Amino acid sequence: MKILAVQNRMGIGDMVIFLPFIEAIARKYACPVSLLVKENSKASKLLNKNPNISEIIILDRDNKSIKGRHDGIGGALKLINDLKKYKFDKVFIFNSSLRFNLISKLARIKEIYQYPLFEKKNQHIIQAAQTFLKKELNIDVPSNPIISIGTNQIKQAKSKYEILNNQLNILLGIGGSGETKRIPSKIYIKFMQLCSEKYDCRFFLATGTKNEEQEILKEILNSKFQSKCLALDQLDLIDILPIIKNCKISVCNDSSFSHLSAALEIPTIVLMSDTPLL
Template identity: 25%
Template sequence: MSKPLEGGLRPRTLVVHHRSGIGDLVWHLPYLRAIAERSAGGKASVMARPSSRAVDVLAAENWVDEVIEYDHRPRKSEHRKGRHDGFFAQLAFIRALRARRYERIFIFSGRARYALMAVLAGIPQRIGFGFTALERLILTEQAFIQPYTGPGNWVFPEATAFSIAHGLVDGPVVPRMAVLPDALAQAEKDLRAFPPHRHAFSIGTSEARKNWGAPRFAELAAHLLEEGIAVVLLGGPAEADAARAIVEATPSHLRGNLLASTQASIQRSAALLRQCQFCLGNDTGVLNMAVANGVPSLGLFGVTPPLAHDPLLHALVGEGMSAIHVDDVLRRMRELHAPGLNGV
């Protein structure tokens, strides 16, 4: 278990979130909160990649002291150089960390680079996964974990094992997300005139191979709309064209109960999810946000292993996304008693 500093004072704490995705950050939420509870003032700072959208995801979390973006080696799909790539940019970033005088760092990663950065930033208490001999040499706490080798995605199991090893939690904690009150009020207002049964579609994806495709989403939307179920299309600005294609492929007489929201605000998307009773779609951030906001969901997993961290998240698995047909999705939704479908 990690220890307070000398004198029993709670340390000023920085948490490193290494993963790139929005969903990855959502999975870590209960463990980040647990760290903050044991830190100075009940708060902690979070160092995260821009692609995780940490500033927006954590906007309603009252335990966050500061979000520090670490823009190093962006995803290849972003086609750009990171602000902190290069030797001198790294040194400047480390100097900025040193100026904040953190006393403890939790590193949700097995990368030795972060532990070395902590040493150079003068952070005395360094806690990480300890996957390599070099990392273990630099860390100050000896409760190391082993890489996850079980079925499915490894990110949540490793974050859980790390948190258990350091006495933050007794077992896995299902993630739940906080949402800004103003965003919730606006979403309620915007959907007030829609039918009471509302289904959200997670149409975005970080990889084209994980995308079910606009034509299938449009076919499914038309079926649900015919049954009196409102459909909310959720994604970021990159999904604007896909959302437009879905809307245009939907019969014009049904479009009144179809809302497309492809904007940048994570809080806006989360608030709209709170107004829905079901979510389905691609394996991406919105799907993880849905269950983290208490919305039962069906994920379409054609090329990635199904997620199993939350009992609200169900899976439909296929040999490739093209192997998952609309009838398959409707059948699974009926099995799950999706609200409004065939009178359920």
């Protein structure tokens, strides 16, 4: 049996949120599932060794800077042809889009399961997925994504980056794609000061490469805690994950790193600014 799951939301955080639901489908049918996802979900790096995922297909559309291969009517036709080659038996579409419904039909997928059409407004990201799988497969799926990292990867990261057991290793998720999600550097520096008064700490600074994120990183690195910090912004996600796994606690704004650290089963504190609750 060949099964496709469509998760077209952008970003790492959304990919992590949907992971339990995709894995539940694989367990239900006792076979790994193929994923149709966007490149910036980083699914190919997050899930490259996940036994519940057979293949990752990149959905190339909705990129603001360039026209994607799957944009527009012509892009839809290309996506139809791409999916036809796999000869999927079933598809689970985690959205209410008529576009993906029609694409699946024209790709000759026999069984199509999807959220109710045209009900995107005010759709709760987790509850909608739970209701969907309860209705279609009669399974209850808790929202507890887990990302597994190999023991050797964890040990190698510990050795390479000189992560010591006698220090309190803390992940600080200081970046954020949205302006309203970012927390000022002075808040993190104050937290670092308070922690350092009682513990021998080392701080791993996780952020993206946007100018606003880099400014926060620069301000922290210019503080008196520079020698206790390791910036992760130039590392590949595959290399960052085992570093996070070596941390004792994570303090992040509402960004992808809060989802990643929680899924890696690291105690995670999320700093909310004016981000709306789910």
